[in-house]
Amino acid sequence: MTQTSDATAASDVTAASGAGVASDAAVGGDATAAGDPVTAGPARVDLFFEPNGTRVRVPPGVTLFDAASWNGIAIDSTCGGHGTCKKCKVRIVDGVVPVSPLDSRAFSPGELRDGWRLACRVVTATDVRVHVPPLVTRPKAATVGVGRQVILRPAAQKRYLELDEPSLADQATDLERVLAAVDDLELRADLHALRVIGRVLRAADYKVTAVIVDDVLIDVQQGDTTGRVYGIAFDLGTTTVVATLLDLSTGTPMAVASMLSKQQPFGADVITRISAVMMDPETLGRLTGLAHESLNELAGEVCQQAGVDPADVLEVAMAGNATMTHLALGIDPEPLGVAPFIMSTRLWPEVLAADIGVSVHPRARAVVFPSFGAYVGGDITAGLLAAGMDRDARTRLFVDVGTNCEIVLGNRDWLLGTAAPAGPAFEGAAIRCGMRAADGAIEVVTMTPDRLELKVIGDAPPAGLCGSGLVDAVAELVRLGLLDRSGRLIPEEDALGVAPGLAPRLTQLGKERVFVLHWLGEPGDVAQSIYLSQRDVRELQFAKAAIATGWDILLEEAGLQPRDIQQVLLAGSFGSYLSPANAIRLGLVPRLPVLRVVSAGNVAGEGAKMALLSMRERAGALALLEEVRYVELSDRADFNDRFVEQLQFPA
Numbered sequence: 001m002t003q004t005s006d007a008t009a010a011s012d013v014t015a016a017s018g019a020g021v022a023s024d025a026a027v028g029g030d031a032t033a034a035g036d037p038v039t040a041g042p043a044r045v046d047l048f049f050e051p052n053g054t055r056v057r058v059p060p061g062v063t064l065f066d067a068a069s070w071n072g073i074a075i076d077s078t079c080g081g082h083g084t085c086k087k088c089k090v091r092i093v094d095g096v097v098p099v100s101p102l103d104s105r106a107f108s109p110g111e112l113r114d115g116w117r118l119a120c121r122v123v124t125a126t127d128v129r130v131h132v133p134p135l136v137t138r139p140k141a142a143t144v145g146v147g148r149q150v151i152l153r154p155a156a157q158k159r160y161l162e163l164d165e166p167s168l169a170d171q172a173t174d175l176e177r178v179l180a181a182v183d184d185l186e187l188r189a190d191l192h193a194l195r196v197i198g199r200v201l202r203a204a205d206y207k208v209t210a211v212i213v214d215d216v217l218i219d220v221q222q223g224d225t226t227g228r229v230y231g232i233a234f235d236l237g238t239t240t241v242v243a244t245l246l247d248l249s250t251g252t253p254m255a256v257a258s259m260l261s262k263q264q265p266f267g268a269d270v271i272t273r274i275s276a277v278m279m280d281p282e283t284l285g286r287l288t289g290l291a292h293e294s295l296n297e298l299a300g301e302v303c304q305q306a307g308v309d310p311a312d313v314l315e316v317a318m319a320g321n322a323t324m325t326h327l328a329l330g331i332d333p334e335p336l337g338v339a340p341f342i343m344s345t346r347l348w349p350e351v352l353a354a355d356i357g358v359s360v361h362p363r364a365r366a367v368v369f370p371s372f373g374a375y376v377g378g379d380i381t382a383g384l385l386a387a388g389m390d391r392d393a394r395t396r397l398f399v400d401v402g403t404n405c406e407i408v409l410g411n412r413d414w415l416l417g418t419a420a421p422a423g424p425a426f427e428g429a430a431i432r433c434g435m436r437a438a439d440g441a442i443e444v445v446t447m448t449p450d451r452l453e454l455k456v457i458g459d460a461p462p463a464g465l466c467g468s469g470l471v472d473a474v475a476e477l478v479r480l481g482l483l484d485r486s487g488r489l490i491p492e493e494d495a496l497g498v499a500p501g502l503a504p505r506l507t508q509l510g511k512e513r514v515f516v517l518h519w520l521g522e523p524g525d526v527a528q529s530i531y532l533s534q535r536d537v538r539e540l541q542f543a544k545a546a547i548a549t550g551w552d553i554l555l556e557e558a559g560l561q562p563r564d565i566q567q568v569l570l571a572g573s574f575g576s577y578l579s580p581a582n583a584i585r586l587g588l589v590p591r592l593p594v595l596r597v598v599s600a601g602n603v604a605g606e607g608a609k610m611a612l613l614s615m616r617e618r619a620g621a622l623a624l625l626e627e628v629r630y631v632e633l634s635d636r637a638d639f640n641d642r643f644v645e646q647l648q649f650p651a
């Protein structure tokens with residue numbers, strides 16, 4: 001569909017999945033902190049990957065390489081996207097992508113004309129269709145998280161063994177025979193392995209595969225099955241659950257699947273779900289069962305997509321917030337929901353995949369991410385691991401934007417963390433025309449004084465406004481001056497002078513001021529239309545003020561100024577879809593050059609992948625618990641005053 005400048009027309013929409021989507025110029029320019037860091041309106045771009053047919057939407061600034069990696073599409077690389085290996089060759093089939101200086105060295109002029117580019121150098125401002133050739137390098141390392149290069153050292157491994165048959169002269173037991181052949185590891189045996197070992201050794205003529213997770217022999221299989229070692233990384237979100245199947249011997253993502261949490265009927269947020277358990281203890285069993293169903297269905301789906309036998313999945317990892325983790329493990333979350341907000345434990349004991357309802361290898365292990373506290377959970381531990389917050393020399397700010405916003409500031413020498421209750425504005429729940437980021441949700445809003453342009457998820461007519469659309473709409477209204485710094489929609493008569501084409505959208509619904517984003521129903525019928533109300537703007541201001549107060553206090557604790565932050569990572573299922581420029585414009589993040597603010601993707605899921613691929617990284621997640629100093633905001637006498645100050649939008 002096309003855009004229009006007609007303030008009352010209904011065709012101000014672009015379907016986000018449609019081909020040839022028109023989008024405004026991407027945000028660019030490394031402006032100085034003193035100047036206006038925002039050089040253009042918001043945009044998100046569609047990337048279509050061939051031959052696997054995956055379409056993803058990303059904010060500006062995300063490289064093709066990262067977008068592919070976050071969505072389970074393997075692109076060759078040995079440098080992890082740092083521009084040194086020149087292996088990440090892809091062909092742009094449709095769309096315009098400028099040639100980078102590195103491209104000119106990696107490709108001939110003919111290849112460049114044919115669309116060949118290095119994926120880690122491609123940051124596109126328009127939609128593209130890209131062909132990804134098959135992998136040619138058998139990797140020893142995988143690129144995961146925020147450009148992290150992880151040396152493959154999974155806990156799950158297989159060893160093919162050709163053993164001597166026992167005799168009267170050789171009386172070693174079946175187990176001793178296997179353990180002696182794997183003498184570089186100090187193994188102990190799982191009961192399951194002992195149950196099968198005698199039969200398997202004899203049936204397979206003593207040519208068997210030892211199946212090992214960590215230091216435990218969990219199985220013995222006939223013949224050589226070493227080519228089949230898989231793991232599944234789960235991001236167990238409150239709203240959405242995502243599973244990624246990984247080939248643990250190569251680090252290659254094989255398939256990704258996601259679904260809405262089956263716990264949704266018990267409430268959109270963790271507090272409602274905790275309340276449901278408090279009111280009826282039987283609910284705990286139901287919520288646990290629903291978490292298991294979600295995880296297991298996704299496990300089945302990714303295995304089916306990749307043609308992998310679930311029995312070859314030897315380990316899974318699960319990153320979730322503290323409440324979701326408690327529920328998945330069948331532990332009463334009530335103490336998390338009432339002061340003083342105590343978890344049952346920070347570290348989890350040995351857990352099997354079967355304990356969280358996942359039907360893979362019967363003795364497969366489950367790595368469950370540890371939590372810092374009731375409101376800084378395992379999803380954040382995984383996110384910090386994926387972002388390498390404790391490895392990077394640069395001072396960085398990690399902001400996971402959601403109902404509860406987790407904020408971590410620091411570098412490899414020190415880390416400070418806090419949690420700010422941002423409320424449900426970003427989920428769309430507290431917004432009059434709000435909805436989840438599903439088909440029909442307005443996710444991008446762009447305005448000029450004369451016209452308004454919407455981008456809608458899916459090939460669907462606009463049905464409501466999701467969190468990123470809300471942020472865009474408010475940021476654009478502030479930029480044009482239709483909202484003043486205090487968050488008040490300006491009077492209609494003033495709007496004519498500021499944005500004549502948009503002034504008719506600024507109107508009244510009952511006693512409330514509203515701005516109509518998309519007209520529906522009879523001409524001028526505001527109630528049937530999709531609009532942003534004055535109260536919606538207030539909800540966003542509260543959320544923004546909570547987050548900004550959080551990072552402002554962390555900066556003060558560290559004795560730093562905003563300009564000392566070298567990179568801001570916008571994380572989480574909502575944060576990674578925010579336009580960095582608009583996050584700056586609203587004051588959600590410090591006023592910095594826009595290129596310092598980057599989308600970090602689904603870092604919780606990435607951290608879970610890292611834990612499966614590397615024992616070292618898994619240990620790093622545990623170490624993080626000691627490295628982050630938690631700053632409690634509610635202890636601060638000045639919190640309220642600072643919160644009120646932050647309600648204003650930046651000048």
Ligand code: FES
Pocket residue numbers: 065076077078079080081082083084085086087088118119120121
């Ligand atoms: S990933 Fe190595 S050059 Fe692009």
